[in-house]
Amino acid sequence: MLLDTFGRSHNYLRISITDNCNFRCFYCMPEDDYDFTPPARLMQKDEIIHLTKLFVDLGVNKIRLTGGEPLMRKDAGEIIEAISSLPVSLFLTTNGTRLHEFEATIKNAGIKVINISLDTLNREKFLLLTKRNQFDLVYKNILLMIDKGVRVKVNMVVMKGINENEINDFIEWTKNTAIHIRFIEFMPFTGNKWTSNKVFTWEEILGLIGKRFSFVPLENDKNDTAKSYSIEGHLGSFSVISTMSAPFCSTCNRIRLTADGKLKNCLFSKDETDLLTAYRKGEDVINLIQKNILNKKKELGGQFNNDYENLNPEIISNRSMINIGG
Numbered sequence: 001m002l003l004d005t006f007g008r009s010h011n012y013l014r015i016s017i018t019d020n021c022n023f024r025c026f027y028c029m030p031e032d033d034y035d036f037t038p039p040a041r042l043m044q045k046d047e048i049i050h051l052t053k054l055f056v057d058l059g060v061n062k063i064r065l066t067g068g069e070p071l072m073r074k075d076a077g078e079i080i081e082a083i084s085s086l087p088v089s090l091f092l093t094t095n096g097t098r099l100h101e102f103e104a105t106i107k108n109a110g111i112k113v114i115n116i117s118l119d120t121l122n123r124e125k126f127l128l129l130t131k132r133n134q135f136d137l138v139y140k141n142i143l144l145m146i147d148k149g150v151r152v153k154v155n156m157v158v159m160k161g162i163n164e165n166e167i168n169d170f171i172e173w174t175k176n177t178a179i180h181i182r183f184i185e186f187m188p189f190t191g192n193k194w195t196s197n198k199v200f201t202w203e204e205i206l207g208l209i210g211k212r213f214s215f216v217p218l219e220n221d222k223n224d225t226a227k228s229y230s231i232e233g234h235l236g237s238f239s240v241i242s243t244m245s246a247p248f249c250s251t252c253n254r255i256r257l258t259a260d261g262k263l264k265n266c267l268f269s270k271d272e273t274d275l276l277t278a279y280r281k282g283e284d285v286i287n288l289i290q291k292n293i294l295n296k297k298k299e300l301g302g303q304f305n306n307d308y309e310n311l312n313p314e315i316i317s318n319r320s321m322i323n324i325g326g
């Protein structure tokens with residue numbers, strides 16, 4: 001069991017299998033020319049599988065593949081297949097553009113829930129946010145996955161002045177579609193132009209929804225980052241993720257492996273442990289993993305607190321989100 005000094009047990013590993021992406025979401029990928037990690041510095045397929053097995057031996061039983069865009073990686077199908085054969089629940093976070101090519105892989109791997117990112121229901125705004133004209137493809141693939149019996153959770157990063165006016169359009173969508181919408185507070189990462197006045201908090205989100213709909217809380221699991229709600233008569237449901245205004249660090253069970261094989265014990269951790277280099281040199285990786293977890297800070301990587309309104313993002317030392325793996 002991977003216990004930290006605050007008694008938190010870490011059974012949930014998020015693995016970034018690439019920092020490459022076919023989108024250019026400004027809040028995730030820095031505007032300046034982003035250099036994707038050269039393939040030789042990425043974990044190779046067998047390395048991902050071997051390192052994953054070490055984590056499973058240490059008590060990890062939930063794995064999410066992410067990126068960058070995980071389905072952009074050429075051997076993504078083989079990685080999914082190999083990890084699905086381990087004793088874990090496997091999840092995926094994707095921008096949705098290639099899901100139609102992975103229908104069989106997803107079915108064979110037994111993936112039951114997929115998070116698909118979509119921040120707007122407006123074609124023009126989609127182009128502005130992602131710099132790619134692929135709204136129709138993403139929307140179609142969301143419906144395709146639902147049709148195939150996959151539970152779809154839509155990740156919407158809510159940014160004040162950009163898309164908060166669409167929150168209730170997303171709620172409308174849940175009326176006749178069995179979809180779950182996750183409204184996520186905008187977080188600061190290197191190069192993403194975060195300012196506190198762009199954060200639309202979970203309370204503001206619920207306030208806005210409450211003006212048009214009456215909703216009731218659903219039961220959450222103890223490690224859930226999301227507070228979930230349902231609306232009577234709606235097939236779908238929704239949740240809010242309050243990382244900035246009300247962090248949920250006390251019940252955190254998550255750790256992250258970046259595409260270049262560094263272990264991060266928090267999304268905002270400054271320190272990383274280079275597992276890939278150690279593994280390639282034949283060193284004791286298990287000991288490094290345990291030490292890394294023991295160094296986990298109490299909240300938000302020890303870099304800030306929930307007083308996000310007075311947060312200067314310049315003081316945070318981190319990677320860009322695309323380089324961490326969301």
Ligand code: SAM
Pocket residue numbers: 021027028066067068069070093094095115116117155156157184185186187188189192321322325326
């Ligand atoms: N490419 C995939 C996708 O877009 O779903 C997976 C990787 S992406 C980094 C994972 C998630 O992180 C996405 O849902 C994205 O919206 C979210 N994300 C990226 N930058 C963020 C930010 N600054 N604040 C909050 N969420 C962010």
Ligand code: SF4
Pocket residue numbers: 021022023024025028029067068069095117322
């Ligand atoms: Fe790519 Fe996902 Fe980041 Fe958008 S949020 S740039 S789709 S990795």
